[in-house]
Amino acid sequence: MTETFYEVMRRQGITRRSFIKFCSLTAASLGLGPSYVGRIANAMETKPRTPVIWLHGLECTCCSESFIRSAHPLAKDVVLSMLSLDYDDTLMAAAGHQAEAIIAEIKAKYKGNYILAVEGNPPLNEDGMFCIHGGRPFVEVLKETAADAKAVIAWGACASWGCVQAAKPNPTRATPIDKVISGKPIVKVPGCPPIAEVMTAVVTYMLTFDRIPELDRQGRPKMFYGQRIHDKCYRRPHFDAGQFVEAWDDEAARKGYCLYKMGCKGPTTYNACSTTRWNDGVSFPIQSGHGCIGCSEDGFWDKGSFYDRLTGINQFGIEANADKVGATAAGVVGAAVAAHAAVSALKRGRLEQSDGDNK
Amino acid sequence: MAYETQGFKLDNSGKRVVVDPVCRIEGHLRVEVNLDSSNVIRNAVSTGTMWRGLEVILKGRDPRDAWAFTERICGVCTGTHALTSVRAVEDALAIQIPENANSIRNIMQLTLQVHDHLVHFYHLHALDWVDVVSALSADPKKTSELAQSISNWPLSSPGYFRDLQNRLKKFVESGQLGPFMNGYWGNPAYKLPPEANLMAVAHYLEALDFQKEIVKIHTIFGGKNPHPNWLVGGVPCAINLDGTGAVGAVNMERLNLVKSIIDRSIEFTEQVYIPDLIAIAKFYKGWLYGGGLSSKSVMSYGDIPDKANDYSAGNLLLPRGAIINGDLGKVHDVDLKDPEQIQEFVTHSWYKYPDETKGLHPWDGVTEPNFVLGPNTKGTKTNIQELDESGKYSWIKSPRWRGNAMEVGPLARYIIGYAQKKPEFKEPVEALLKELDAPVQALFSTLGRTAARGLECQWAAHKMSYFFDKLMANLKAGDLSTANVDKWEPATWPKATKGAGFTEAPRGALGHWVKIQDGKIDNYQCVVPTTWNGSPRDPKGQIGAFEASLMDTPLAKADQPLEILRTLHSFDPCLACSTHVMAPDGQEMTKVRVR
Numbered sequence: 001m002t003e004t005f006y007e008v009m010r011r012q013g014i015t016r017r018s019f020i021k022f023c024s025l026t027a028a029s030l031g032l033g034p035s036y037v038g039r040i041a042n043a044m045e046t047k048p049r050t051p052v053i054w055l056h057g058l059e060c061t062c063c064s065e066s067f068i069r070s071a072h073p074l075a076k077d078v079v080l081s082m083l084s085l086d087y088d089d090t091l092m093a094a095a096g097h098q099a100e101a102i103i104a105e106i107k108a109k110y111k112g113n114y115i116l117a118v119e120g121n122p123p124l125n126e127d128g129m130f131c132i133h134g135g136r137p138f139v140e141v142l143k144e145t146a147a148d149a150k151a152v153i154a155w156g157a158c159a160s161w162g163c164v165q166a167a168k169p170n171p172t173r174a175t176p177i178d179k180v181i182s183g184k185p186i187v188k189v190p191g192c193p194p195i196a197e198v199m200t201a202v203v204t205y206m207l208t209f210d211r212i213p214e215l216d217r218q219g220r221p222k223m224f225y226g227q228r229i230h231d232k233c234y235r236r237p238h239f240d241a242g243q244f245v246e247a248w249d250d251e252a253a254r255k256g257y258c259l260y261k262m263g264c265k266g267p268t269t270y271n272a273c274s275t276t277r278w279n280d281g282v283s284f285p286i287q288s289g290h291g292c293i294g295c296s297e298d299g300f301w302d303k304g305s306f307y308d309r310l311t312g313i314n315q316f317g318i319e320a321n322a323d324k325v326g327a328t329a330a331g332v333v334g335a336a337v338a339a340h341a342a343v344s345a346l347k348r349g350r351l352e353q354s355d356g357d358n359k
Numbered sequence: 360m361a362y363e364t365q366g367f368k369l370d371n372s373g374k375r376v377v378v379d380p381v382c383r384i385e386g387h388l389r390v391e392v393n394l395d396s397s398n399v400i401r402n403a404v405s406t407g408t409m410w411r412g413l414e415v416i417l418k419g420r421d422p423r424d425a426w427a428f429t430e431r432i433c434g435v436c437t438g439t440h441a442l443t444s445v446r447a448v449e450d451a452l453a454i455q456i457p458e459n460a461n462s463i464r465n466i467m468q469l470t471l472q473v474h475d476h477l478v479h480f481y482h483l484h485a486l487d488w489v490d491v492v493s494a495l496s497a498d499p500k501k502t503s504e505l506a507q508s509i510s511n512w513p514l515s516s517p518g519y520f521r522d523l524q525n526r527l528k529k530f531v532e533s534g535q536l537g538p539f540m541n542g543y544w545g546n547p548a549y550k551l552p553p554e555a556n557l558m559a560v561a562h563y564l565e566a567l568d569f570q571k572e573i574v575k576i577h578t579i580f581g582g583k584n585p586h587p588n589w590l591v592g593g594v595p596c597a598i599n600l601d602g603t604g605a606v607g608a609v610n611m612e613r614l615n616l617v618k619s620i621i622d623r624s625i626e627f628t629e630q631v632y633i634p635d636l637i638a639i640a641k642f643y644k645g646w647l648y649g650g651g652l653s654s655k656s657v658m659s660y661g662d663i664p665d666k667a668n669d670y671s672a673g674n675l676l677l678p679r680g681a682i683i684n685g686d687l688g689k690v691h692d693v694d695l696k697d698p699e700q701i702q703e704f705v706t707h708s709w710y711k712y713p714d715e716t717k718g719l720h721p722w723d724g725v726t727e728p729n730f731v732l733g734p735n736t737k738g739t740k741t742n743i744q745e746l747d748e749s750g751k752y753s754w755i756k757s758p759r760w761r762g763n764a765m766e767v768g769p770l771a772r773y774i775i776g777y778a779q780k781k782p783e784f785k786e787p788v789e790a791l792l793k794e795l796d797a798p799v800q801a802l803f804s805t806l807g808r809t810a811a812r813g814l815e816c817q818w819a820a821h822k823m824s825y826f827f828d829k830l831m832a833n834l835k836a837g838d839l840s841t842a843n844v845d846k847w848e849p850a851t852w853p854k855a856t857k858g859a860g861f862t863e864a865p866r867g868a869l870g871h872w873v874k875i876q877d878g879k880i881d882n883y884q885c886v887v888p889t890t891w892n893g894s895p896r897d898p899k900g901q902i903g904a905f906e907a908s909l910m911d912t913p914l915a916k917a918d919q920p921l922e923i924l925r926t927l928h929s930f931d932p933c934l935a936c937s938t939h940v941m942a943p944d945g946q947e948m949t950k951v952r953v954r
């Protein structure tokens with residue numbers, strides 16, 4: 001029970017050399033310099049595995065599925081060596097009473113020392129019975145489990161903002177967890193789902209440094225949600241040059257031009273997709289030809305069609321160029337796009353120009 | 360109270376056992392059973408315990424966006440709802456997709472089948488058959504001999520298993536058991552020798568590493584996984600093999616990566632999954648409970664169109680049809696648009712119909728919430744101890760095909776393919792039965808369901824290869840097209856139209872129905888696999904597939920629901936998919952249902 005990461009890793013046959021290499025990779029994946037390697041190693045040598053209770057509310061389990069896709073660290077190493085995933089409906093061997101007993105045991109044994117990870121959110125209509133857990137409303141189980149937690153992680157858009165079940169008219173009154181949990185630090189890791197390596201990095205960071213990462217005003221770790229996808233997009237030069245995809249599978253699409261006119265929400269979406277990329281860095285939505293749908297943003301389901309062009313981005317005067325090009329090209333693609341261009345010219349204005357802090 | 364239905368004698372007079380939550384599934388499920396004095400299940404009650412409301416939310420939105428909403432019905436079977444949705448919208452708008460798009464969509468859907476089946480077997484289901492703690496007492500040398508006797512998979516040396524066992528030992532000794540805490544270790548229902556358990560634990564971890572590779576195919580074509588991107592009219596990824604900017608599209612390097620993943624998927628399935636399945640099945644072939652409805656009534660819509668845009672049964676590589684009354688000699692045709700075939704009932708669901716003795720076709724569905732508990736419920740509304748199945752008891756509706764409760768899923772598909780005498784399905788089944796020295800009746804069981812899923816995983820991995828070759832041949836012929844944008848703009852659409860789309864999700868038959876009015880969604884409905892399998896009783900008292908499968912199964916220990924979990928898990932339940940929608944203020948939300 002009082003074992004440290006290091007002891008556990010050593011006992012599992014991992015060499016000191018591999019351990020230090022692991023610490024270096026961790027530091028690198030967090031964007032930290034080599035000087036942090038020693039600190040990470042030291043932290044891991046002196047701390048026991050922190051228990052994690054992972055609860056599921058109204059959700060689709062995409063966050064769990066994403067988590068197990070993590071390439072560095074591997075999900076199996078996270079679960080076997082870095083934390084103690086004592087409760088997770090999706091993976092645990094036990095069920096029913098035996099499962100319920102674990103929550104009570106961890107709450108008592110590790111009072112104030114476990115992390116609560118929440119996937120999904122509680123519905124508040126119908127006395128909470130749109131999500132029933134052990135015969136009771138999920139929201140009650142959530143509040144009880146949060147009460148003795150050290151910190152809370154809100155996985156994904158569901159726990160952070162409400163996501164799809166909270167889209168208008170939100171029939172169940174699905175509610176983000178920070179609206180029902182009080183007095184606990186909550187780290188929001190939005191996205192539908194979040195990127196696997198972002199999820200494991202946030203967990204690793206918290207376990208390693210024994211603190212929650214620096215958050216922006218919306219409660220998101222700055223290190224991954226501090227910049228817009230557009231800011232770091234490899235297709236950005238095409239945006240700046242006024243080279244746009246005008247229709248699916250047109251010549252511009254085959255050349256990898258900017259998807260702004262196809263409704264890409266990269267310019268207003270704060271996430272690490274264009275830098276960290278997905279599934280071990282294989283690709284990300286824009287690279288695979290579809291615009292960003294903005295899935296890490298609050299209320300992204302209710303901001304018009306995913307194919308509506310953003311009408312008011314304003315930074316460095318670039319949009320004027322984009323819209324001018326848009327209006328010129330519109331005749332080629334048809335009346336509907338021309339209408340968009342006209343509307344956007346009228347509506348053009350400041351939507352946002354600052355970073356996540358001022359959002 | 361006791362009565363007979365579908366060949367089962369239901370009796371709820373014995374000891375009641377409640378399992379809530381049922382873990383290692385997607386979503387929230389509760390099950391209650393009654394045991395007789397010999398601990399045999401004589402009554403089963405399955406309850407969907409969550410509801411989200413996506414169909415209500417879809418009303419009034421752009422049909423081209425519907426795939427993204429419905430994709431979020433489920434992150435485990437990610438993509439299959441999106442594909443069903445774009446097919447429904449394309450059906451409504453009469454959009455023809457390019458051949459390349461059909462091949463890429465099939466590769467993505469088959470990727471899901473392979474991934475989902477593999478993860479289900481090792482990470483959601485294996486612990487029902489594999490005793491992790493028993494693995495600690497295995498002899499690594501004998502484990503190596505066992506592994507090498509069933510497969511050429513290279514990770515099989517005594518040293519490999521010894522290291523793994525040491526890692527496991529130290530993990531257990533730490534006292535922090537993580538996901539293995541409070542498992543049913545040592546239960547006599549576990550039948551594997553320690554060596555088989557150790558081998559299975561090794562492959563549990565290897566499969567956890569490998570599954571993240573399979574989904575990279577989704578990432579290449581759809582940008583991410585879970586929840587890749589799709590497109591009405593084709594696929595969003597353009598292809599560029601020669602020109603400037605090919606690095607911004609699907610090019611030779613990307614295609615090579617796809618090919619490499621397909622090859623490795625075939626290898627892992629054939630060298631690890633299938634041999635493990637056979638090895639485990641050999642020790643459990645005496646445990647043939649859990650057949651439920653599989654020997655009586657099964658259904659499949661079919662999927663994987665060989666040529667683009669032809670959804671007739673003859674062009675679908677996964678079989679289509681319905682079998683009722685256990686008559687394998689007659690496979691009925693299934694039509695999603697026939698109002699007499701698919702109907703949903705709510706007698707025992709938390710909804711209200713004007714006349715609850717009748718079922719309604721998805722086009723005419725009514726969803727009015729009615730969260731009331733039966734008179735014999737124990738506990739309170741917000742603290743339910745025992746449900747009363749004579750009243751309403753689930754957020755899942757009861758779909759029926761021509762009045763019959765049906766089982767859907769890999770076993771249903773294989774039974775239908777077998778009945779249709781399709782060699783691709785019949786021959787592997789016969790080979791497996793021969794290998795296990797088991798009669799054909801053994802197919803209709805929990806184990807049969809688990810085995811069919813494995814065979815289908817292997818089938819799907821090879822079909823990925825087939826469609827990759829087909830894609831390459833088409834590219835070689837000079838066709839690079841991936842999307843048809845003729846009807847992209849809503850101005851080109853009819854004022855009012857409707858369509859239906861279907862797929863075979865990993866868990867079974869999935870249908871979406873859409874009505875479009877003035878360019879917006881007027882009505883959207885889904886009937887999903889776990890709605891079929893997890894359905895509560897209907898007005899005639901007929902039980903659903905989960906309930907039927909638990910009947911007459913003995914429990915080794917009444918306070919450990921190991922056998923219940925084993926059989927429920929064999930369906931791979933997906934509850935986020937199955938639960939229906941209600942109106943925001945408790946009012947009737949006509950023709951909108953689910954999730």
